[in-house]
Amino acid sequence: MFEDLTGKFEGIFRKLRGRGRLSEDNIKDSLKEVRLALLEADVNYKVVKRFIQQVEAKAVGQKVLRSITPGQQIIKIVFDELSDLLGKERAEMNFSAQPPTVFMLVGLQGSGKTTACGKLARYYRKRGRFPLLVAADVYRPAAVDQLQILGKMLNLPVFSFKDDPVRICESSVEHARKEGKDLVIIDTAGRLHIDEPLMQELSNIKTAISPQEIILVADGMTGQDAVNIAKTFDEKIGVDGIFLTKMDGDARGGAALSIRAVTGKPIKFLGVGEKLDQLEIFYPDRMASRILGMGDIVSLVEKAEEATSLEEAIKLEKKLKKETLTLDDFYAQLQQLKKMGPLESILQMIPGMGGKMMHGLKIDEKAMMRVEAIINSMTKEERQKPHLIDGSRRKRIAQGSGTSVKDVNQLLKQFSLMQKMIKNMSKVDLKKLGKGFLSFR
Ligand SMILES: Nc1nc2c(ncn2[C@@H]2O[C@H](COP(=O)(O)OP(=O)(O)OP(=O)(O)O)[C@@H](O)[C@H]2O)c(=O)[nH]1
Numbered sequence: 334m335f336e337d338l339t340g341k342f343e344g345i346f347r348k349l350r351g352r353g354r355l356s357e358d359n360i361k362d363s364l365k366e367v368r369l370a371l372l373e374a375d376v377n378y379k380v381v382k383r384f385i386q387q388v389e390a391k392a393v394g395q396k397v398l399r400s401i402t403p404g405q406q407i408i409k410i411v412f413d414e415l416s417d418l419l420g421k422e423r424a425e426m427n428f429s430a431q432p433p434t435v436f437m438l439v440g441l442q443g444s445g446k447t448t449a450c451g452k453l454a455r456y457y458r459k460r461g462r463f464p465l466l467v468a469a470d471v472y473r474p475a476a477v478d479q480l481q482i483l484g485k486m487l488n489l490p491v492f493s494f495k496d497d498p499v500r501i502c503e504s505s506v507e508h509a510r511k512e513g514k515d516l517v518i519i520d521t522a523g524r525l526h527i528d529e530p531l532m533q534e535l536s537n538i539k540t541a542i543s544p545q546e547i548i549l550v551a552d553g554m555t556g557q558d559a560v561n562i563a564k565t566f567d568e569k570i571g572v573d574g575i576f577l578t579k580m581d582g583d584a585r586g587g588a589a590l591s592i593r594a595v596t597g598k599p600i601k602f603l604g605v606g607e608k609l610d611q612l613e614i615f616y617p618d619r620m621a622s623r624i625l626g627m628g629d630i631v632s633l634v635e636k637a638e639e640a641t642s643l644e645e646a647i648k649l650e651k652k653l654k655k656e657t658l659t660l661d662d663f664y665a666q667l668q669q670l671k672k673m674g675p676l677e678s679i680l681q682m683i684p685g686m687g688g689k690m691m692h693g694l695k696i697d698e699k700a701m702m703r704v705e706a707i708i709n710s711m712t713k714e715e716r717q718k719p720h721l722i723d724g725s726r727r728k729r730i731a732q733g734s735g736t737s738v739k740d741v742n743q744l745l746k747q748f749s750l751m752q753k754m755i756k757n758m759s760k761v762d763l764k765k766l767g768k769g770f771l772s773f774r
């Protein structure tokens with residue numbers, strides 16, 4: 334996501350940082366580069382023009398503060414403008430005071446509506462809601478099946494029967510009310526292009542059930558097309574927010590950066606993969622800092638928090654205080670790390686690790702799998718008391734896990750180092766534990 338732009342911003346800011354004083358001329362030069370970078374990222378040209386004008390107006394003639402360098406001051410101005418461009422503050426979803434709340438997802442064919450329904454259902458279920466998925470795409474039988482598969486995966490009910498979409502939606506709300514489901518998520522039909530019958534149908538559904546949120550699902554990889562689609566949907570039926578999908582495949586980010594400014598509607602979520610947990614809540618300021626290569630500590634911490642349940646953390650901390658870290662704990666920790674998603678995407682959120690820095694660093698996920706296999710091949714006793722693992726046990730474990738004795742030795746060595754390291758720590762530090770795996774080969 335945004336790799337191209339981040340790389341360019343890093344270059345531009347590096348040059349600025351090296352300068353003690355800034356003149357109007359070198360501000361202009363930098364802004365020219367920023368402008369080019371944004372255009373190359375496929376940001377709408379009108380949006381770029383306004384952006385540059387605003388940064389320039391703020392930068393030129395600004396008093397240089399004594400405590401920071403002029404370069405830093407410009408970075409701050411660009412950051413502020415970028416956050417504004419992305420919407421400034423997080424736009425929350427609206428919930429009805431009288432349940433059920435209805436989210437209606439709309440968008441073109443293949444934009445990711447059905448997947449987005451599953452992601453939102455999973456996300457809100459985790460936050461204590463009771464979602465009901467509704468299949469309002471009656472034209473493609475496979476569409477209903479797809480939603481039902483997602484429902485099974487999530488263990489959530491799916492409402493569907495053969496009828497006209499408006500009646501399906503009306504009955505689904507009734508059904509939710511009766512069954513005590515407080516969140517209705519409607520998956521509507523997509524078309525290849527925007528056409529009148531589709532708009533009419535969506536509009537009829539809207540009139541019939543007055544959803545709290547009409548969310549336009551748009552494919553981020555299509556750049557300015559996504560922006561135009563959002564604009565048309567908003568004009569025809571009115572949308573409350575945008576769910577931008579396939580951001581994992583979008584290195585440029587033109588849609589994300591233009592859509593708010595062009596449509597006036599906020600991005601609320603990003604889809605960053607096909608899996609149901611590959612959902613990101615959209616925060617304009619955090620996204621701006623990520624694009625600028627400043628990293629995103631807050632998101633990182635939140636992700637870690639979601640993965641490590643409080644209970645587990647307390648248990649582990651107690652254990653660490655007693656200095657009896659076992660391979661079982663180590664294994665549990667590994668699972669937590671895995672729940673946080675691919676290591677690369679986590680590292681990308683750490684300042685200084687974004688953009689170009691990542692190219693030189695290859696995370697060895699295979700090594701992590703090897704560690705898992707090795708621990709899996711140990712007996713319960715061995716995991717609790719690693720010092721029992723002698724030569725012949727090492728051979729057996731290596732064979733059982735399809736690794737070599739050398740691998741087993743290395744893991745045990747690393748583990749004992751970690752035990753020592755942890756003795757010196759008062760609290761669990763996921764990041765440090767993570768580093769252990771990264772260098773393990
Ligand atoms: N990489 C990636 N793929 C995604 C994402 N969201 C959805 N997809 C994929 O995009 C394809 C289309 O997704 P669907 O959810 O079926 O799209 P849809 O809008 O419901 O499509 P129709 O029902 O045909 O209109 C599927 O292969 C999804 O797995 C995402 O965030 N990242």
Ligand SMILES: [Mg+2]
Pocket residue numbers: 446447448470476520
């Ligand atoms: Mg679908």
